[in-house]
Amino acid sequence: xxxxxxxxxxxxxxxxKTATLTCNYTNYSPAYxxxxxxxxxxxxxxxxxIRENEKEKRKERLKVTFDTTLxxxxxxxxxxxxxxxxxxxxxxxxxxxxxxxxxxxxLTVKP
Amino acid sequence: xxxxxxxxKHLITATGQRVTLRCSPRSGDLSVYWYQQSLDQGxxxxxxxxxxxxxxxxxxLERFSAQQFPDLHSELxxxxxxxxxxxxxxxxxxxxxxxxxxxxxxxxxLTVL
Numbered sequence: 095x096x097x098x099x100x101x102x103x104x105x106x107x108x109x110x111k112t113a114t115l116t117c118n119y120t121n122y123s124p125a126y127x128x129x130x131x132x133x134x135x136x137x138x139x140x141x142x143x144i145r146e147n148e149k150e151k152r153k154e155r156l157k158v159t160f161d162t163t164l165x166x167x168x169x170x171x172x173x174x175x176x177x178x179x180x181x182x183x184x185x186x187x188x189x190x191x192x193x194x195x196x197x198x199x200x201l202t203v204k205p
Numbered sequence: 206x207x208x209x210x211x212x213x214k215h216l217i218t219a220t221g222q223r224v225t226l227r228c229s230p231r232s233g234d235l236s237v238y239w240y241q242q243s244l245d246q247g248x249x250x251x252x253x254x255x256x257x258x259x260x261x262x263x264x265x266l267e268r269f270s271a272q273q274f275p276d277l278h279s280e281l282x283x284x285x286x287x288x289x290x291x292x293x294x295x296x297x298x299x300x301x302x303x304x305x306x307x308x309x310x311x312x313x314x315l316t317v318l
Contacts, residue, residue: 126304137207137295137309138248183248187303192261193238195248 096121098196100184106202113171115199117184120165122194124186127160127167132181132198141182142169174203208232209310211296217316223284226313230277230298236260237279238299238307239271243292254279255302286317 101116117127126145130138144151144160144167151158157170171178181198188194208231218224230237239251241264250263254273265271268286273279283290293312299305 128306135293135312137209137297137312138307139207140306140308143306192250192253192263193307194250194263195240197247 096188096194098122098184098186098194100182100196100199102199103197104200104202106204107174109175109203109205111174113174113178113201113203115169115182115184115201117167117169117196118165119186122165122186122188124188127158127184127186128193129156129158129167129169130183130185130195132183134181138183138195171201174201176203176205179203207308207310209296209298209308211294211310211313213313214311215314215316217318218286219318220286220288222286222317223282224286224315226281226283226294226296226315228279228281228296228298228310230279230296231308234298234300234308235277236299236302236305236307237273237277238297239265239279239281240295240297241292242295242312243289246292248295251281260302283315288317291315291317 097120099118128143129141132138159168181200183198185195210229235256251265253261271281295312297307297309
C-alpha cells in the first residue's frame with residue numbers, strides 16, 4: 095500500500111541549530127514533492143516544491159532535497175528560530191491530480 | 206491571508222444532520238481541493254475540482270459530496286453526520302490542475318454532537 099512517513103512526530107532543537115526533517119514514501123512515483131508549514135488551528139502554508147528531476151532547492155534558510163532512488167526528501171531549516179516552531183508536512187502527488195500528505199513533524203525550537 | 210475564504214468558521218450540529226461548507230478560491234485559481242483533518246488522521250484528501258469538473262477523488266465517504274460552480278466557488282455537502290465526522294475541513298486552491306502550490310483557507314471546524 096502507499097505510505098508517506100515523516101521521521102518523527104516531534105523534533106526539539108536549540109535556536110541557531112539546523113533542523114532536519116525526513117519524508118519517506120513507498121509505492122508512489124511522484125512527479126514532485128512539496129513541503130508545507132502548519133500552525134495550530136490554521137491551514138497549511140506552502141514552503142517549497144521540488145520536482146523529480148531536481149536534486150535540491152533552496153529558499154532563504156530553507157533547503158529541500160529529493161532522492162527518487164531512496165524515495166526520500168529531506169527538509170532543512172538553518173539558523174533555526176523559535177518562530178520556526180510549527181508542524182511541517184510533506185506532500186506528494188502521484189500524477190493523479192490529488193495530493194497526499196504525511197502526518198507531519200512538530201518542530202519546537204527552544205531559545 | 207491566503208486569499209481563500211471558507212464559511213462558516215465554526216459549525217456545531219447533531220448526528221444525522223446535513224451541512225454545507227463553502228469555499229471561494231483565490232482570484233484566478235481554477236482548482237479547488239477539499240481536505241479533512243482530524244487529530245488521529247492527519248490531513249486527508251477528499252476531492253479535487255478543476256474548472257468545474259471533478260479531477261480526483263480521495264478518501265471521500267459516499268455521504269459526502271461536492272461541486273464547483275461556474276463562478277468557481279465550491280461547496281462540500283456532508284450528510285447523515287456521525288460523531289466521527291467532527292474535524293477541521295480545509296479548502297485549498299491552485300492555479301492549474303496539478304503541479305502547483307496550494308493555498309489553504311482558514312478551515313471550517315465541524316463539531317457533531
